[in-house]
Amino acid sequence: MDKRLSVKISLVSFFLLLYVVFAHSYNISFEENADNYVWFIQNWISFGLSDIIIPIFFFISGYLFFLSFDINKNLDWNAFKTKITKRMHTLGKPYLFWCIFWFAFVYILQLIPALQPFFPNPLYDMSLAEQFWNMLLEPINYPFWFIRELLLYVLITPFIYLTVKYLKFYVIIALFIAALFDTSIVTLFEVDMYKYYMMAYFIFGAYCAMYKVSLKTNMNKYLIYFLILIWIVSSAIAKYFELYYQEAWAIRLLADLSALIGCIAMWGLYDLMDKTRQFKFHDIFTYGFFIYATHGVPILFLKKIFDAFFDLTDYQLLLLYLVNFVITAAICLVFGYYLKKIAPRFYFFSTGNR
16 A cells, blocks of 8 residues: 555544544434424534445445455465454454443442432443443444444455455445345344445445555546535435435435445545645544544533533534534543553553554
């Protein structure tokens, strides 16, 4: 992988991880007999425009995993064994650590009498099965569902390799179509696994890596601006119909196409901007995963604190939506910076050596 593409992936990943924090700052509920404009705006930003985040991450993950594989050679089991083992270290260890850490942290907080009113369903009142569920399957550190799903794809990468080699692009089209009518291949303990939509982008990344497709776009700037406009408008329309009317496959199709257009537009916008200013790697990009791993519970506490002590209007909640994001991202970044300086071995262990 050339240096420019490496910088692009680092920078894009970092800012998308920041957007994850912003999306999770959602803080408003629907109210009967109200205009709900702010409710719609937050839904659109957090669950509409943000639809590009997961596809790009899965695409990048698939691309990076398969980058060193040659489509013209036979299946190399030893190479897959090495790659899978490495991903189990870089993804599996952080997953276990952060899920267990945040579970234990919240469990201890809920034992403090003064804080118990903030937790109507405390962990210590749950059965062992429910506690295990909240710790590892549907973790309290809720953003880590992405890591859980990604680990499942890593386990079947030899099968993905063969599928891409012999079915080529057709398997990606089939997965996109399947995603319109169902969520996942498997549902285990009420957890969807091997989700069609996410698998399509992971395998798309694998396809581009294995067939050496260039990831550098050469689009006209006016085309990029037009695609961004189409993405924004179509995303708003899809979210409007999803929220105010019953969701159907046609709405899902519009949302999926909108996300695909958004991914292409933002990927192309980076290349357009890079032509004029040549982005460079910065150490701050390395903190993206740490911010992602640590923001979930703090941002939840901020919401609970403001809900408990303030009675805010919708437009004040919209401002708080931004404020919570800034505070949480800043706290996580500063904490990560000093943790890396004070305890580098622990920092790198907790982030999978990122």
